[in-house]
Amino acid sequence: MFMNHFNRPIFPFTAIIGQEEMKLALLLNVIDPKIGGVMIMGDRGTGKSTAIRAVTNLLPKILVVKDDPFNLDPTSYFKNSNLSKSSKVMTELVSVPMVDLPLGATEDRVCGTIDLEKALTEGVKSFEPGLLAKANRGILYVDEINLLDDHLVDILLDSAASGWNTVEREGISIRHPARFVLVGSGNPEEGELRPQLLDRFGMHAEIKTVKNPVQRVRIVEQRSDFDKNPEECLVNHRLAQNELRMRISLAQQSLSTVGIDYTLRVKISEICSELNVDGLRGDIVTNRAAMALAAYEQEREVSVEHVRKIIKLCLRHRLRRDPLQSVDSSLKVDKVVHKVLG
Known part of the structure; x- marks a missing residue:
């Protein structure tokens, strides 16, 4: 596993x-x-x-047609070939x-x-x-x-x-x-x-490189333990890994059912506009990421907190760079988010 x-x-x-x-x-x-x-x-x-x-x-493992160079699933394989669906192909989980x-x-x-x-x-x-x-x-x-x-x-x-x-x-x-x-x-x-x-x-x-000495020691010890005895480390984290694996799978399945309120979508676009983000890619990605986070947290509706958690990740690299300003792009996003979302 x-x-x-x-x-x-x-x-x-x-x-x-x-x-x-x-x-x-x-x-x-x-x-x-x-x-x-x-x-x-x-x-x-x-x-x-x-x-x-x-x-x-x-x-989770994916079903592919055996030896297919494009990792196609059987349904896509039939669409991209002249074979009929009644034809038999070998499949495998990889x-x-x-x-x-x-x-x-x-x-x-x-x-x-x-x-x-x-x-x-x-x-x-x-x-x-x-x-x-x-x-x-x-x-x-x-x-x-x-x-x-x-x-x-x-x-x-x-x-x-x-x-x-x-x-x-x-x-x-x-x-x-x-x-x-x-x-x-x-x-x-x-x-x-x-x-x-x-x-x-x-x-x-x-x-960034961790500055806290105690946390640095923890990271070094964690890596050393894994290098010495990887099997024991994997066993120790098996339960947490399985839980996270299940959360990802459930989120992938429920993503299409997650909604985002119109008012919140307007606020996202207001933030993008205030930050002078070019194009609409920032709006689209922020909406998608917020819905993915809601699905991951097993919620059916995107909340303001979901938007707060992901919006810097979605927007800060889209801000126009002014070489004369030393203000960090993350701080710019934080300031506008606080203004719009409160």
Whole structure:
């Protein structure tokens, strides 16, 4: 239950101390992938990769067609092939895919390649799937995304938003599903993403190195205990992991039944307007994230408190940057939220 395909232990999500912003953003995105992914900015060695692998390990297994390169479920498989529903295909339950995109990846490695020679000589569309195909129905993680070529970031964001990847070469076009949660991380000292790209991430989590000495010792001890005896650590957190796994599953099922009052939606848009947020993406993401949080907390209606908890994560990276102002974007959001919501 707690091991990946190679029986390598995965640090339990419930054992991660602190970094509440990052954990909340990841949980809400796996509950509702339409939020649009999360950008995690913070210092080195603050557990970004650990948290992403840990949250993937919490997700229920998915049914796929055996050996399908796109992780298609049987229903989608029949829609995307010439087979009738009466045809028999082998299926299997697999863990939700978690794909690491290496910093030096090429466009072909990410999107996949078309064998032009085979297409021209045999008239057959021969496609070698890339990382986007492998990540379908899973999580695509890009560490140091702020150092990745902007063109590749554009491709990732387009696929994450549309749910499809299109590869075109010499007039030949192949399209396949690419629905995934995009998680990017980076160190702000190495530069930010361009605002146009940053805006397209649903949420933005900031994480900092823990300063409290007692908490630092707890984190070190927790990690040391896991490294010494991972099986015992996993057993100790089994109950909490199972409870969280169940909460995520219930939230995913109940998400469509969660409502948000018209008055509250107007207040969200009023906050976005006061902050001069360009476009409507901020309004949409804030509504989605608030509903995902309500579902996670097993509520049928979004409350003001739900909005308060998530609105900074949804808006602060969308604010216009004024180099002459030193006011933190989180403080700007807090000020307007207090004014509008009281």
